Amino acid sequence: MKAMHxxxxxxxxxxxxxxxxxxxxxxRLMDDANYPWLILVPRVVGARDLIDLDPQQRHxxxxxxxxxxxxxxxxxxxxxxxxxxxxxxxxxxxVHVIARFEEDPAWPAPxxxxxxxxPYAPEALIERIALLQGLLxx
Amino acid sequence: MKAMHxxxxxxxxxxxxxxxxxxxxxxRLMDDANYPWLILVPRVVGARDLIDLDPQQRHxxxxxxxxxxxxxxxxxxxxxxxxxxxxxxxxxxxVHVIARFEEDPAWPAPxxxxxxxxPYAPEALIERIALLQGLLxx
Numbered sequence: 001m002k003a004m005h006x007x008x009x010x011x012x013x014x015x016x017x018x019x020x021x022x023x024x025x026x027x028r029l030m031d032d033a034n035y036p037w038l039i040l041v042p043r044v045v046g047a048r049d050l051i052d053l054d055p056q057q058r059h060x061x062x063x064x065x066x067x068x069x070x071x072x073x074x075x076x077x078x079x080x081x082x083x084x085x086x087x088x089x090x091x092x093x094x095v096h097v098i099a100r101f102e103e104d105p106a107w108p109a110p111x112x113x114x115x116x117x118x119p120y121a122p123e124a125l126i127e128r129i130a131l132l133q134g135l136l137x138x
Numbered sequence: 139m140k141a142m143h144x145x146x147x148x149x150x151x152x153x154x155x156x157x158x159x160x161x162x163x164x165x166r167l168m169d170d171a172n173y174p175w176l177i178l179v180p181r182v183v184g185a186r187d188l189i190d191l192d193p194q195q196r197h198x199x200x201x202x203x204x205x206x207x208x209x210x211x212x213x214x215x216x217x218x219x220x221x222x223x224x225x226x227x228x229x230x231x232x233v234h235v236i237a238r239f240e241e242d243p244a245w246p247a248p249x250x251x252x253x254x255x256x257p258y259a260p261e262a263l264i265e266r267i268a269l270l271q272g273l274l275x276x
Contacts, residue, residue, distance in 0.1 A: 049219045051207045062200045069189045080229075081187045084222035088238060088246035091218075100226060108226035112248050 006043040009092040015117075019129060020136055024060040025095075027068060029129060032117040034106075036076045036099040036128075038068045047093040050085055065095055071135055072099040082110065144181040147230040153255075157267060158274055162198040163233075165206060167267060170255040172244075174214045174237040174266075176206045185231040188223055203233055209273055210237040220248065 016028035016039050030037035042061055047053060069081045078099035085095045098111055106114035120128060154166035154177050168175035180199055185191060191199060207219045216237035223233045236249055244252035258266060
């Protein structure tokens, strides 16, 4: 039986922490202190690829991606922003928005498969989420 | 002096072949026969990140990305579509649209930095471009 309501993929749920609920997407923080790394997950049942969204949803995702990228820019002043919808491992449609620095452990390569994730310590996680939520409210 | 007209980055020009001119973007074929791989380059002088586009340009880029992804889907029936704006090496804003297969040489990892590019043989390049341009016209 196919779920008729949106459910976050179990692996995405395990690897990320909730940050905000946008009009279309769940905004989550990747639990990897190597990079400021956000994940957007559109609440669209069964969506795997960007082409599974209708044009209105796509434009909304573009707007929410822009908002997330500006959030990382404002919070961290990165050298570059990486935005990607890959999903080869976790098929549920999700968009990575990652702040990149010339000193980060994967630069200039993409982050995937380079170094092991470095989960946030509890205090650092609380601080990071507070910072980002504060900017979102601001 | 900053160029006041759009010029394609020299590395992008060297690594890709022209396919089509969309309203916002140049559509180009990556010269790597390992994967059906398109590159969209918005003709916006000085743009490095998605957040450098205005909302109308962003939505247009979303539409042209969708069109490019559907083109790859129709031509190759891939298992997954990967879409990414990275630009850590080539800073000019460009979007990768890549058809992925469970049998391709990088699966399930992202394609970057996995295997050496495999440039098309001249006949294969002509055939590939003709196929894609035919579908775009159709």
